[in-house]
Amino acid sequence: MAEMSSPAHPLSHTRPIPAGHHGRPGTAGVVARWREDLAIATLAARHGGEAALAAAMDAAFGLALPAGPKAAGANGVSALGLAPRRWLVLASQRPALAAELAGLGGGAVTEQSDGYAVLDLAGPEVRAVLAKLVAVDLDPAVFSTGDVVASSLAHIGAVLWQTGEEPTYRLLVGTSFAAAFSHTLLAAAAEYGLDLADAGRGPEAGRGTGRG
Amino acid sequence: MRIPCPFCGSRDAHEFSYLGDATPRRPDPAAPGAEAAFFDYVYLRDNPAGAFEEWWYHAAGCRQWLKVARDTRTHAITGAVLARDVAAPAAPTPAGGETAR
């Protein structure tokens, strides 16, 4: 089966699944795409510095830091609430994001662009597939656009963000888990068919090519 | 068992790790009888059947410590608060600076 990753390779499970169509033939139930064009940083307010940081983020990006596990975005910059006074900030077209955030002076910043592997997920069965993987209710009555969950998927720490109503999601896992997670995703999505638009990170993948 | 994290919402207990009794308070090391008080603080624990307050760490979620109220007979959880909201107040902030952590 040319469309499946080869089980014959002794290290096949350590490499991300290849780009292309996987699982059930026909129209894919899940469409996935690695994003390697995003700058990522964690931002934590210092003790007593939350109000100053919120004001600085508003002034710099027009962005209101969310108080709970939500996403807020403005001007191509998004902040996801991961914990009290701690956010994950993502941006496209801003390679110096971490330096920009550090320049605000109101929080502790850690560059994470290479720390996370990012998958954008869509397709008619994407909610059903994610529901297999995460022990959090994704029903639209309780989890909708702009909601964020930090949890574990198949024992892999992950951040899941619903980015659109269709629904669409953005999923982040630690870079070193990206290959393993791609196999988990395939196992969950194979019954519906999975289209992966980009082979993504891995030993053979090009880095810093600005793909996506 | 599900634990109602104040930040993340209701989550499976597998996302958390358990520390134990949330009631012991660190004794004053300068007080008379400090050695005996520290022995109690470090080693001796009650084992109540019924209402209990305990520390849980939300390792797979917000990575915050929680103080959880649980009935040890039924595992019914009646509440959870962030440890940072019930911990002793931080030392005063030096003029013009951040509090040392």
Ligand SMILES: [Zn+2]
């Ligand atoms: Zn939590």
